Amino acid sequence: MxxxxxxxxxxxxxxxxxxxxxxxxxxxxxxxxxxxxxxxxxxxxxxxxxxxxxxxxxxxxxxxxxxxxxxxxxxxxxxxxxxxxxxxxxxxxxxxxxxxxxxxxxxxxxxxxxxxxxxxxGFGWPAAPIFALSRSLIEAGEIGKVEHLTMHLAVNTRALLSGSTDGGWGGKLESSTATYTDKAISGGGSAAVTMSHELGMVEWLVGEPIIALHASTFPPASDIDLHTTVNAEFAGGGSAAISAASTHPYLARPQWHMALYGDKGQLWADSIADTLRLVRAGGEVVEFGAPEASGVYDPGAPTKALIACAFGAAAPAGLTARLAAHVVAVTDAIYSSAKSNQRLQVEDL
Missing domain, CATH: 3.40.50.720 (NAD(P)-binding Rossmann-like Domain)
Incomplete structure (x- = not known):
């Protein structure tokens, strides 16, 4: 080459x-x-x-x-x-x-x-130290079999989803309004724009796909939802409570909060505090802070991964099209469930 x-x-x-x-x-x-x-x-x-x-x-x-x-x-x-x-x-x-x-x-x-x-x-969050460390602890067996997960993500997208052109990306250019307000162009509101990051993160961390869910959105049954709540089931039998919120523009940094429970231990993560806590079954507590548990996002991480692939590296597990395709199937089920108020199986051929 x-x-x-x-x-x-x-x-x-x-x-x-x-x-x-x-x-x-x-x-x-x-x-x-x-x-x-x-x-x-x-x-x-x-x-x-x-x-x-x-x-x-x-x-x-x-x-x-x-x-x-x-x-x-x-x-x-x-x-x-x-x-x-x-x-x-x-x-x-x-x-x-x-x-x-x-x-x-x-x-x-x-x-x-x-x-x-x-x-x-573009699921760049697996490269953030707080989540890379979380996955390494899970792979090391510290959590054991995953039984339950809660995850909440709040992002400053309320203005974008409401028709603003300023995405807060730090540049001088403005985003096109229709990119975020027309479902036929954007794919939806917070469930598509924000929760897609969470769904990819959850399945990457747990190592199992979501197979069924019950969801609600706000405004109810809206094509451009501001907030989304999902109760989900994993293929291995565990469950998850996942939510996404669109905040007013008071804080540019996305706010992740996660609690992961297994038969051998627990993880607690706060991306704003740059804190990750491991609680082992015997009661031992291990605290991690910045820089090893930093929750700062590197916006160039997916692009750097693409460059690495061109030079022969394998595609990172948290950014693959196979994972993303399943996330879209889950998102389709979220919108269908929110409109029907029914628990649905995730259809992914």
Missing amino acids: SSTIKAAVLSAGAWSQSSHLPALKADPRVELVAISSPDAEMAGRLGSQFGTPHFADWREALALRPDIVVVSSPPVAHEEQVIAALAAGAHVLVEKPFALSAVAARRMRDTAERLGKALLV
């Missing part, structure tokens, strides 16, 4: 400006050959900022045959762009929500597997 690779970012916007593009430009092994955006003015601004050729049509970017592609478009465009990028020979990172439906998610997953290309999804 060459010592350098070519990269392109499709449908770049506010989030790419503060995450994907800086990570790509910071790696000397990466040549950023193209940025695309249907907004020609935005494409021009980003092209000038990052010193990169820019296009209004993403197909022109793929014509340059990049080795890696970041798909940063709204979910409605993911399937077409991801499959085209894979077919052009690239390893791909796509933002979440992964897809508008489980069927579309499976098509992308299956295409990547058939072509032998890495397809990663």
Whole structure:
């Protein structure tokens, strides 16, 4: 393999400006050959900022045959762009929500597997030290068989889901309103935008899929929910209470709280306090703090993982298309359950 690779970012916007593009430009092994955006003015601004050729049509970017592609478009465009990028020979990172439906998610997953290309999804939280440490403790047998988990995530997305263009991403660009307020484009509200991170995290930590659930949303049965609550069952028999909330813009840092109970021990995590506590069955308590239990998010982590895949690394377990496809199936069940007020099985062929 060459010592350098070519990269392109499709449908770049506010989030790419503060995450994907800086990570790509910071790696000397990466040549950023193209940025695309249907907004020609935005494409021009980003092209000038990052010193990169820019296009209004993403197909022109793929014509340059990049080795890696970041798909940063709204979910409605993911399937077409991801499959085209894979077919052009690239390893791909796509933002979440992964897809508008489980069927579309499976098509992308299956295409990547058939072509032998890495397809990663932007679940960057497994790289945060607090969760990487949690998984290592679980893998070391400190928790034993998982019996119950509670997880809550509060994120400053209330304004976005209510029609604001400011996602608080730290750049000067604004997000498109429809990206977060039109379910036909975005896939939904907090269940799709925020809880998708949790669902991927839960299944990555526990190592088991969610197979059934009962959910509610607020506003009730809304296409763009602000808050979501799910009671879920794992394949191994354990249960989970998972919730996501959209906060007012008083705190930029996402707030994760987790309690995980097993037959050998318990974990308590608070991402804002940078605290992880292990309680063993015999009563011994082990406290972890920053930096080993830091809850700070690295927005470039998924992009760095994509670069590593291009140089031969395996896809990180917490970012795979197979995991993401199941998360979409769970999300579909959440919205169906919230509207029917029924416990549902998760359909995932």
